[in-house]
Amino acid sequence: MSVKIVSRNFETPNADKIDVYESLGGYKSLEKLFAMKPDDVIEFVKKSGLRGRGGAGFSTGMKWSFVPKNVDKPKYLCVNADEGEPGTFKDRKILQLDPHQMIEGVIICCYAVGIKTAYVYIRGEYVKPQAHLHSAIAEAYKKGYLGKNIKGSGFDLDIHIHRGAGAYICGEETGLIESLEGKKGMPRSKPPYPAVIGVFGCPTVVNNVETLATLPWIMNNGSEAYAGFGTEKSTGTMLFSISGSVERPGVYESPFGVNLWDFIESSTGGVRGGRALKAVIPGGSSAAILTAEETRATNLDYESIAAAGSMVGSGAIMVLSEDDSIVKALQVIARFYSHESCGQCPQCREGTYYISEIMDRVLAGDGKPGDIERILEMCPSMLGQTVCVLADSIAIPAKSYIDKFRPEFESCIKGAAATA
Amino acid sequence: MDEEFAFSEASEKEFMETLERYPTKMAALLPALWIAQNQNGYITPPIMEYIAERLDLSPVHVYSVCEFYTMYHKSPPGRYHIQLCRTLSCVLCKMEDIQGHLESRYGIRAGKKTEDGMFSLTLAECLGSCGTAPVMRVNDVYCENLTIAKVDRIIEACKRGETLEEDPMLAH
Ligand SMILES: Cc1cc2nc3c(=O)[nH]c(=O)nc-3n(C[C@H](O)[C@H](O)[C@H](O)COP(=O)(O)O)c2cc1C
Numbered sequence: 329m330s331v332k333i334v335s336r337n338f339e340t341p342n343a344d345k346i347d348v349y350e351s352l353g354g355y356k357s358l359e360k361l362f363a364m365k366p367d368d369v370i371e372f373v374k375k376s377g378l379r380g381r382g383g384a385g386f387s388t389g390m391k392w393s394f395v396p397k398n399v400d401k402p403k404y405l406c407v408n409a410d411e412g413e414p415g416t417f418k419d420r421k422i423l424q425l426d427p428h429q430m431i432e433g434v435i436i437c438c439y440a441v442g443i444k445t446a447y448v449y450i451r452g453e454y455v456k457p458q459a460h461l462h463s464a465i466a467e468a469y470k471k472g473y474l475g476k477n478i479k480g481s482g483f484d485l486d487i488h489i490h491r492g493a494g495a496y497i498c499g500e501e502t503g504l505i506e507s508l509e510g511k512k513g514m515p516r517s518k519p520p521y522p523a524v525i526g527v528f529g530c531p532t533v534v535n536n537v538e539t540l541a542t543l544p545w546i547m548n549n550g551s552e553a554y555a556g557f558g559t560e561k562s563t564g565t566m567l568f569s570i571s572g573s574v575e576r577p578g579v580y581e582s583p584f585g586v587n588l589w590d591f592i593e594s595s596t597g598g599v600r601g602g603r604a605l606k607a608v609i610p611g612g613s614s615a616a617i618l619t620a621e622e623t624r625a626t627n628l629d630y631e632s633i634a635a636a637g638s639m640v641g642s643g644a645i646m647v648l649s650e651d652d653s654i655v656k657a658l659q660v661i662a663r664f665y666s667h668e669s670c671g672q673c674p675q676c677r678e679g680t681y682y683i684s685e686i687m688d689r690v691l692a693g694d695g696k697p698g699d700i701e702r703i704l705e706m707c708p709s710m711l712g713q714t715v716c717v718l719a720d721s722i723a724i725p726a727k728s729y730i731d732k733f734r735p736e737f738e739s740c741i742k743g744a745a746a747t748a
Numbered sequence: 749m750d751e752e753f754a755f756s757e758a759s760e761k762e763f764m765e766t767l768e769r770y771p772t773k774m775a776a777l778l779p780a781l782w783i784a785q786n787q788n789g790y791i792t793p794p795i796m797e798y799i800a801e802r803l804d805l806s807p808v809h810v811y812s813v814c815e816f817y818t819m820y821h822k823s824p825p826g827r828y829h830i831q832l833c834r835t836l837s838c839v840l841c842k843m844e845d846i847q848g849h850l851e852s853r854y855g856i857r858a859g860k861k862t863e864d865g866m867f868s869l870t871l872a873e874c875l876g877s878c879g880t881a882p883v884m885r886v887n888d889v890y891c892e893n894l895t896i897a898k899v900d901r902i903i904e905a906c907k908r909g910e911t912l913e914e915d916p917m918l919a920h
């Protein structure tokens with residue numbers, strides 16, 4: 329079943345221009361929005377079952393409802409456009425091809441929560457998406473969708489773009505907040521959660537680009553219509569970034585609940601060059617790996633993927649063929665997390681470093697007996713022990729790659745011993 | 749010797765507009781470093797001191813922030829600064845062949861600048877373009893679906909001083 333909600337305008341030329349966007353029904357949801365009470369909008373979004381698309385999959389309406397109502401401080405929205413989870417490239421499409429959809433979503437969120445200032449924290453590399461977003465915001469101001477007294481509603485909203493400068497950890501919501509405040513992007517310990525004390529000491533909502541871009545459709549078509557797609561707990565659709573060893577990698581939208589492999593195969597044409605499937609990483613590089621067999625047996629929704637021992641995460645699906653090395657894959661992602669650890673927690677700083685160092689050695693043909701065990705021993709100290717989950721993000725995949733493909737690691741190390 | 753630094757007229761205007769967007773001066777630090785880098789090409793100690801003064805921050809704070817983020821250049825990059833992605837999807841699509849070609853054919857090495865100052869190369873982490881791997885950025889332009897032949901065309905175009913264009917973004 330092909331359903332397009334968030335990606336419905338991706339193929340329309342110039343959908344990033346406001347006239348085209350309006351002709352596609354853009355900004356129509358605002359009429360309905362301003363006729364509703366803010367609290368009712370929160371309920372409406374709760375009912376749709378929409379969950380955050382940034383990685384954690386938390387209920388969007390619920391998150392908004394945690395923001396205190398009667399405070400005399402300003403409240404803020406931080407749009408998470410830092411898109412750094414390896415394998416993820418769908419927010420870039422939204423920002424460049426259909427930025428107005430996200431802006432409209434920002435207006436919906438801010439009206440519901442009582443926010444007058446939103447910052448879009450966009451990764452520094454996304455220069456072209458940023459340019460498209462920048463022009464879209466300017467157009468929206470000109471047409472009265474942003475600024476003071478939007479469309480006579482009495483509601484004011486400003487959106488500012490804040491450019492990141494190359495640090496994966498700034499995608500973590502409190503790292504993002506620190507970075508926005510002009511500091512190193514070192515995550516804060518929680519609680520307090522951003523909803524209560526976020527940026528500039530004020531209540532803050534952090535939402536992913538795609539989460540926000542889904543809102544206009546829900547407003548226009550209703551919570552029930554959205555919840556009509558997917559499964560009971562994983563409602564609606566999601567954008568999946570599929571990459572690696574497939575014929576036609578790309579961003580494909582799907583309702584939840586479809587078979588994982590059927591979806592990958594039908595959208596991308598299957599494994600590149602007709603090779604056999606070896607494994608799939610279903611939710612970004614921090615997700616546990618699934619064997620070919622598990623991939624074929626699993627449905628694509630939050631609950632099914634969790635039951636299979638992994639996660640939907642940011643929807644980044646990476647496919648490995650029989651020609652791809654799991655040992656190499658672990659070396660590459662271990663290096664990533666070691667490079668991106670902000671360094672404030674010793675377990676993370678040292679754990680990511682050692683795993684990466686061992687894997688560099690193993691891959692270079694210099695593995696030693698006991699290396700696998702050393703990595704496995706390291707993992708427990710990296711699970712649930714740190715300020716943010718970056719350490720978990722390597723410990724979980726490392727353990728799963730080794731558990732499921734141990735012979736590959738062993739033969740790599742044995743090979744080294746044999747040639748030594 | 750590092751020169752004295754001050755914002756140009758255009759930078760100053762941009763800086764003043766930036767300040768208005770935030771309730772604190774400190775929040776303008778990342779934008780201010782971008783403005784300075786756009787003007788000067790890279791960030792020098794005098795720039796950090798200048799920005800510290802403009803934002804009422806300690807120079808140590810500015811220095812540590814500048815160090816934390818990989819996109820602020822602390823020394824002059826090549827005229828064409830290349831970031832080649834080395835993360836998983838690009839590895840699965842053979843980014844090593846691209847890296848090898850840049851090195852063997854053009855002498856462009858990771859972490860180095862060519863002697864003529866034309867090219868510098870860093871290996872970057874996932875650039876958010878894994879569907880069109882392997883990928884590199886040349887200055888601010890994404891070069892996607894790289895092949896050896898495409899790399900040759902890009903490097904030759906740079907040598908001729910041409911402006912690179914991104915391929916149109918596809919729906920998928
Ligand atoms: C290490 C780390 C990196 C993250 N990177 C991103 C990111 O690049 N983009 C994103 O939207 N969320 C990212 N997240 C998740 C955010 O912390 C946060 O949950 C999300 O932005 C909330 O928005 P949502 O509820 O709409 O998903 C990251 C989390 C962690 C722990």
Ligand code: FES
Pocket residue numbers: 414415416833834835836837838839873874875876877878881883
């Ligand atoms: S892995 Fe290279 S762009 Fe994502």
